[in-house]
Amino acid sequence: MYTIGIDLGGTNLRIGLFNEQGEVVEEYSRPTESEKGPEYVINNMAEIINALKDEHTIHAVGIGSPGPLNPYEGVIIEPPNLKGWINVPLVNMLEKKTGLPVKLDNDANAAALAEAILGAGSGASSVFYVTVSTGIGGGYVLNGKLVSGAQGSCGEIGNMIVNPNPDAYQGPGLNKGALEGLASGTAIGRIGNERLGITNGAQGVFELASQGDKAAQEILDEAINYLAIGLANIVHTVNPEVFVIGGGVMKSKELILEPLYEKTKQYLYPSLRDSLIIKPAKLDQKAGLIGAGLLAK
Amino acid sequence: MYTIGIDLGGTNLRIGLFNEQGEVVEEYSRPTESEKGPEYVINNMAEIINALKDEHTIHAVGIGSPGPLNPYEGVIIEPPNLKGWINVPLVNMLEKKTGLPVKLDNDANAAALAEAILGAGSGASSVFYVTVSTGIGGGYVLNGKLVSGAQGSCGEIGNMIVNPNPDAYQGPGLNKGALEGLASGTAIGRIGNERLGITNGAQGVFELASQGDKAAQEILDEAINYLAIGLANIVHTVNPEVFVIGGGVMKSKELILEPLYEKTKQYLYPSLRDSLIIKPAKLDQKAGLIGAGLLAK
Numbered sequence: 001m002y003t004i005g006i007d008l009g010g011t012n013l014r015i016g017l018f019n020e021q022g023e024v025v026e027e028y029s030r031p032t033e034s035e036k037g038p039e040y041v042i043n044n045m046a047e048i049i050n051a052l053k054d055e056h057t058i059h060a061v062g063i064g065s066p067g068p069l070n071p072y073e074g075v076i077i078e079p080p081n082l083k084g085w086i087n088v089p090l091v092n093m094l095e096k097k098t099g100l101p102v103k104l105d106n107d108a109n110a111a112a113l114a115e116a117i118l119g120a121g122s123g124a125s126s127v128f129y130v131t132v133s134t135g136i137g138g139g140y141v142l143n144g145k146l147v148s149g150a151q152g153s154c155g156e157i158g159n160m161i162v163n164p165n166p167d168a169y170q171g172p173g174l175n176k177g178a179l180e181g182l183a184s185g186t187a188i189g190r191i192g193n194e195r196l197g198i199t200n201g202a203q204g205v206f207e208l209a210s211q212g213d214k215a216a217q218e219i220l221d222e223a224i225n226y227l228a229i230g231l232a233n234i235v236h237t238v239n240p241e242v243f244v245i246g247g248g249v250m251k252s253k254e255l256i257l258e259p260l261y262e263k264t265k266q267y268l269y270p271s272l273r274d275s276l277i278i279k280p281a282k283l284d285q286k287a288g289l290i291g292a293g294l295l296a297k
Numbered sequence: 298m299y300t301i302g303i304d305l306g307g308t309n310l311r312i313g314l315f316n317e318q319g320e321v322v323e324e325y326s327r328p329t330e331s332e333k334g335p336e337y338v339i340n341n342m343a344e345i346i347n348a349l350k351d352e353h354t355i356h357a358v359g360i361g362s363p364g365p366l367n368p369y370e371g372v373i374i375e376p377p378n379l380k381g382w383i384n385v386p387l388v389n390m391l392e393k394k395t396g397l398p399v400k401l402d403n404d405a406n407a408a409a410l411a412e413a414i415l416g417a418g419s420g421a422s423s424v425f426y427v428t429v430s431t432g433i434g435g436g437y438v439l440n441g442k443l444v445s446g447a448q449g450s451c452g453e454i455g456n457m458i459v460n461p462n463p464d465a466y467q468g469p470g471l472n473k474g475a476l477e478g479l480a481s482g483t484a485i486g487r488i489g490n491e492r493l494g495i496t497n498g499a500q501g502v503f504e505l506a507s508q509g510d511k512a513a514q515e516i517l518d519e520a521i522n523y524l525a526i527g528l529a530n531i532v533h534t535v536n537p538e539v540f541v542i543g544g545g546v547m548k549s550k551e552l553i554l555e556p557l558y559e560k561t562k563q564y565l566y567p568s569l570r571d572s573l574i575i576k577p578a579k580l581d582q583k584a585g586l587i588g589a590g591l592l593a594k
Contacts, residue, residue, distance in 0.1 A: 068568055077568065126447055140535060142444065149536025150423055151572050156533045159566055161526045164460055175529070175564055229458045232472070236453045237534050238437060239446025267472055269456055271365055271374065275448050 002056045004049055004100075005293030007107070008065040010034060010081035013041065015048050017056065018293035022118060026052070027289075038076075038088040046097035053098065061094065061102045062295030064110030064288045067137075071105045071152040103295045105148065108155055110291030111246060111283075112139020113146050117294055119282040120244040128240040129281070130157065132227065133247035136180040140238065146295075158184070162229045183226040185249045191219050206252040224259050231260070231278070232267035239272070246281030253280050299353045301346055301397075302590030304404070305362040307331060307378035310338065312345050314353065315590035319415060323349070324586075335373075335385040343394035350395065358391065358399045359592030361407030361585045364434075368402045368449040400592045402445065405452055407588030408543060408580075409436025410443050414591055416579040417541045425537040426578070427454065429524065430544035433477040437535065443592075455481070459526045480523040482546045488516050503549040521556050528557070528575070529564030536569070543578030550577050 002025075007014040009032060017026040028048055034041060052058060066079035074091020076082065091102045105113075112129035121127030121141070130138045138155035140147045147154045158180030171181030181187055189201030196215055198204035208216035231243060249256065257280060265273045283290055299322075304311040306329060314323040325345055331338060349355060363376035371388020373379065388399045402410075409426035418424030418438070427435045435452035437444045444451045455477030468478030478484055486498030493512055495501035505513035528540060546553065554577060562570045580587055 068566070124447075142439070147439065147535060150421075150538035151536055151569055153533065153536040153566065153569055156536070156566065159533045160530045161459070161564060162461060164522070164526055165462065173566075225461070229461055233457045233530060234534055236450065236456045237531055238444060239448055239450040239453070241447035267458060269365070269450065269453065269470075272448055272450055 001059050002052075003059050003293055003296035004052060004061045005289050005291070005296060006045060006061065006063040007110070007288040007292050008032065008041075008045075008063055008082075009107070009288070010066060010079075013044065014289045015045065016289045016293055017052055018296070022290070022294060022297075024289070024293070034082045034085065038085055038090070038093070042090065042093050042097065045094060049094075049098045049100065053100070058100055060296040061098065061100050062110070062292040062297075063090065063094075063102065063104045064107040064292040064295065065090070065104060067106035067108075067152075069104060069106055069152065071103075071109075071148050074102065074104045076104075105146065105295055106137075106152070107288050108137035109139040109146055109148065110295055111281075111287035112141055112155065112244075112291070113294045114283050114287040114291035115244045115246065115281055116141035117144060118290060119287065120279040121242045124240075124242040124277075126238070126240040127242050127244055128234055128238065129155070129244045129246065130227075130231070131247035131281075132184060132245065132249040134184060134186050136184045136230075136247075140240070157230055157234065160230055160233065162226050162233075179226060179230045183223040183230070185247070188219060188223050188249070191222075192216065195219065202249060206255060209255060210252075220255060221259070224256060225263055227260055228263035228267055231264045235264075235268055235272060235276070241277065243276075243278045244281050245278060246284070246287065250280055298356050299349075300356050300590055300593035301349060301358045302586050302588070302593060303342060303358065303360040304407070304585040304589050305329065305338075305360055305379075306404075306585070307363060307376075310341065311586045312342065313586050313590055314349055315593070319587070319591060319594075321586070321590070331379045331382065335382055335387070335390070339387065339390050339394065342391060346391075346395045346397065350397070355397055357593040358395065358397050359407070359589040359594075360387065360391075360399065360401045361404040361589040361592065362387070362401060364403035364405075364449075366401060366403055366449065368400075368406075368445050371399065371401045373401075402443065402592055403434075403449070404585050405434035406436040406443055406445065407592055408578075408584035409438055409452065409541075409588070410591045411580050411584040411588035412541045412543065412578055413438035414441060415587060416584060417576040418539045421537075421539040421574075423535070423537040424539050424541055425531055425535065426452075426541045426543065427524075427528070428544035428578075429481060429542065429546040431481060431483050433481045433527075433544075437537070454527060454531065457527055457530065459523050459530075476523060476527045480520040480527070482544070485516060485520050485546070488519075489513065492516065499546060503552060506552060507549075517552060518556070521553060522560055524557055525560035525564055528561045532561075532565055532569060532573070538574065540573075540575045541578050542575060543581070543584065547577055
C-alpha cells in the first residue's frame with residue numbers, strides 16, 4: 001500500500017511516492033508553471049499520479065499548497081504565491097482525474113506534520129512548528145494529528161499582534177504590529193535597509209551581525225524579542241511540548257536559537273521555564289513533501 | 298454507573314454525584330476551610346465520597362481546583378487561593394482514602410470542559426473558553442476533549458503579552474504587558490481607581506460607564522481592546538470554532554460582548570471575520586462542578 005504526497009510550490013511541483021513507513025521511494029520534480037493556470041498544473045499532477053497508479057496500489061493523495069485555502073472543502077482561495085488561482089476546487093478536480101481520495105492542507109501545516117512525526121519533534125506528544133522565512137507561519141500537531149482549526153487557520157501566527165502601538169509597522173495584509181511584519185526575514189531585511197542601507201535583505205543583516213556590527217545585532221535582537229513574545233504567547237495558549245523552528249532565517253540559526261530560547265524563557269511562568277524546548281527543523285526543504293505524504297495517511 | 302465531581306474552591310467545597318448523562322443527581326456544599334490544611338479538607342472529601350460509594354456504583358472522581366497544579370501527577374503546586382497548600386499530592390491521597398481513580402485539573406479547564414460539552418459551546422468541534430474575573434484564564438476543548446498541554450498550562454492566557462512596551466503595567470506574577478494585568482476585573486478596577494478615584498473595583502467602572510461617563514467608557518474600551526487582541530491571537534494560533542466567555546466581568550456582558558466581537562473581528566484575517574463566534578457562558582457558577590464531573594469520565 002502506497003500514498004502519494006505533492007508539494008505544490010510557487011516555483012516547483014514535487015511529487016513523491018511513499019511506502020507504509022512514510023519513506024519516499026520515488027520522487028518527481030518539475031517547474032510548477034502556475035501561470036499556465038490550475039487546469040494545466042492539475043493535469044500534470046494527474047498524469048504522474050495515474051502513471052504511478054498503473055504500477056502500485058495507491059491509497060490516497062496528500063497535497064501541501066501555499067495558503068490561504070480551505071482544507072475542509074479542498075479549495076485553494078487566493079495564494080499570493082499562485083497568482084491567478086482564485087477559488088480553485090483542487091481536491092475535487094484531482095479526485096475526478098485520478099479516482100483517488102485527495103487531502104489538501106497548507107504548506108506550513110504539511111511541514112509541521114512532517115517535523116512532528118518524522119523530524120525534530122518526533123516522539124513529542126505536541127509540537128508547534130514555526131517557520132520564519134519571507135513570512136511567518138506555523139502548524140500545531142497534537143498526539144500525532146494536525147490541528148487544522150475551524151476554518152483551517154490554525155498556526156497562522158504571522159498575524160498574531162505582538163505590538164499594539166498605533167505607530168507599529170503594518171505589513172501588507174497583516175495586522176498592525178503583527179509578528180510577521182516585525183520578525184520575518186522580510187522584516188529584518190526591511191529594517192536593515194531603513195537603518196543601515198542594506199540592500200540584500202535579512203542575509204545582509206545576518207552577515208553584518210556575525211562580523212560584530214552593533215546596529216545589525218540590535219535589529220536581530222528586536223526581531224528575536226518579538227519571536228520570543230510569539231512563542232511565549234503560544235506556550236500560554238496551548239503549552240506544546242516542543243517547538244520546532246524552520247524556514248530560511250534558520251540558515252543563521254547560530255545567531256538565533258540560543259537568544260530566542262533565553263528570551264522566550266524569561267516570558268514564561270517560572271514553573272514552565274525549565275520545560276521549554278526549542279529545536280531547529282530537521283527535514284529542511286523535504287518537510288513539505290514528506291508532510292504531504294503524511295497528509296494522505 | 299455514576300461519577301463524582303468536586304469543585305474545590307478557595308471558599309466552598311462542592312461535591313456532585315453525576316449520572317451517565319452528566320446530570321447532577323445529588324449535591325453537597327460546605328465551606329472548604331482550606332486553612333485547616335490539605336489533610337483535613339481531603340478527609341472531608343473522602344468521607345462524602347465513601348458515603349456515596351456505599352449507595353452507588355462510582356466509576357471515578359474528577360476535581361477542579363485553583364492552579365497552579367500538575368494534572369499529570371495530580372499535585373497541587375501552590376495556589377494563591379489555597380494558602381499553605383504546597384506540593385500537595387491530592388490525587389494520590391484521595392485515591393488511597395477512597396479506592397477510586399481520581400483526575401485533577403484546574404478550575405478554568407473544568408469550566409471549559411463543561412461549557413464545551415454541556416454549555417454555550419455544545420456541538421462545536423473546538424471551543425476556547427475564556428474567563429475574565431479577578432484574573433484571566435481559559436481552557437481549550439478540541440473534539441470534546443480537554444487539551445491540557447505538556448505541563449498542564451494550556452489556556453493560561455492571562456500571561457499572554459499583548460503590550461511589549463517597557464512602560465506597560467506588570468501585575469504580580471505576570472509578564473509586563475500581560476493580558477490579565479491590562480484587562481481583568483482587577484485591572485479595570487485598578488485603572489478606575491487611578492483615573493477616577495473609584496474604590497469599588499470594576500463594578501464601579503461598569504456603573505459609571507452605563508451612566509454615560511466618558512472616562513469610564515474609555516477604561517472599558519482599552520480593556521476590551523486588549524481582550525480583542527487576546528482573542529484574535531488565539532484565533533491565529535488555534536482557530537477555535539467558538540469562544541465562550543465567562544467570569545465575573547460578564548455580569549456586565551451588555552457592555553462587553555458586542556464591542557469585543559466588533560474589535561476582535563477587525564484583528565482577524567478578512568477570510569476569518571464572518572466565522573467569528575463569541576458566546577457568553579451558560580452554566581455560570583455551576584460550570585466548575587459540572588466540569589469536574591466530566592473530568593471523571
